[in-house]
């Protein structure tokens with residue numbers, strides 16, 4: 001994947017593995033839900049997202065506060081790629097831009113690539129902006145009290 005600019009309607013015309021880096025990054029709608037801690041049922045494999053966010057998540061901007069250097073603080077933070085999206089789709093929210101395209105579904109009207117505005121994901125009530133608590137504030141054993149519907 002090389003850097004590059006966004007070509008018109010690339011998300012409808014290119015396969016995920018044909019996109020350049022800028023196009024790939026632009027698929028993220030900025031919902032913030034992959035920065036939430038999740039609970040996984042060992043028997044059923046079912047995953048529940050909680051509103052308990054990663055220590056680097058900025059609840060106001062709904063973004064990682066240290067994105068370029070985040071792995072220095074959170075080594076386990078996942079880097080999504082066209083090759084591993086299939087491994088992660090099971091725990092990503094159904095709204096996630098990567099998951100939707102990987103599943104062959106279109107992007108929603110509130111996706112910034114469609115609306116032309118980053119705020120549309122917040123206005124549509126999809127994002128976690130102003131809805132999280134930090135993992136510093138909630139003990140691991142209490143996460144299940146904070147499960148959300150994604």
Ligand code: SF4
Pocket residue numbers: 027028029030031032033034035080092093095096097098
């Ligand atoms: S869940 Fe998907 S769309 Fe939402 S912030 Fe994470 S990568 Fe971006």
Ligand code: SF4
Pocket residue numbers: 034035036054055056057058063064065066067070071074077078
């Ligand atoms: S390190 Fe940043 S991108 Fe990774 S989960 Fe935490 S807040 Fe999200």
